[in-house]
Amino acid sequence: MAIRIFIDEQEVKAEPGESVLMVARRAGFDIPALCYHEAVESIGACRLCLVEVRSGARPGISTSCNMKAEDGLRISTDSPEIRRDRATNLELLLLRAPGSPVLRELAARWGVRPRLQPPPDAGIANCILCELCVRVCAALGHNALAAVGRGEKKRVGPAFGKPAEGCVGCGACLSVCPTRCIVMKDTPAARTIWGQSFEFHRCQVCGQPVITEKHRAFAIAKRGLPEDYYDVCEPCKQSQASQRFASVVW
Amino acid sequence: MCASPASSPRPASVSPAWSGEKAPPLVVGAVERTLVVMPRRCIGCRTCELACSFAHGGPGRMARARIRVHPAGEKRFVQITCLQCENAACAKVCPVQAIARDERTRALVVSLERCVGCGLCEAACPFGHMHFDRETRRAEKCDLCGGNPACAAFCPAKALEYR
16 A cells, blocks of 8 residues: 655655655655665665655654655755765765765765875775675675675675685676776686686677676576577577568568 | 547656657557567668667667667568567566566566666577666666657658557
């Protein structure tokens, strides 16, 4: 059953328990967030999606990504206090990852002065430890990534710093990383990521890489797919399909 | 499949990715419409590819088009685009259920908010019509432009029709 929440005094429909950030974005409100992804649970790590709760027993500023929609909830998405707190949090993220382009772009937009100079070619140094890659990797069933170390030495990577057994080289961690700090290298021969090298499964027609061998084996085993499922690359499948359709049409 | 009164108002929720003045009268929801592909009429001009790549926010890069024209012999062309399969391999293989059917257009649509960019669907589509954008690192496919496909609107040979 749909409920109503009020965002900046505007009535918005939502499902109970839905993420307030998701509801607000669907209704067209622009709330910044780096570590939020619909496919995985939100943990409120980047702390940029702050909103102010104006109803209920616990009013105040809080993250919206892991706030659940309840009937009658009233929030505002913009106020001097929210802006101030978002700017402070961004400043802290910038201290951790001074070279991140996405952070520097936000800083320029919000008038935050970065205190550190960006290091050249930062790579993983641009990590803000939001653990979105860890959550996505777990959701895909690979469980190859974890937070390694504690406190100042905390990093994201394969557990114990050793090549992870579960990693299949799919690159989803890189796809979702908000600061794009994960380094993956594709050569015609292989893909390298997280200190491991993965061979490609190649198109049986043209020899181009389709998917990594390990990813292919994982998907086929997990979903019970036929062995030849990933044997042809995208352009070759297209031209095969066009030949098939042509033989029907003419 | 054409019993739609001409006076039906354009639903406010429809937001075509492109805006052209020659847009066909749009009646979505009243009848179920289909993108009809007629290779016999195709003259191989690739206007559909161009229309598609502009419609989807790109700067007209045809490599990003979600419809492709393939030569199939002497002066013969076949347009390959998503068939919006009933039992779609891309949606079945997606580990995070990011590909779902749009109830209004019946198109299978990738939720960019939900896609994690693992690339499984690209490799799974039997017709090679799931694409992977290497810049945004998300899957992309034909979404029938939300109910007003630009390829059909611009096809000069009427080899693509949305009806």
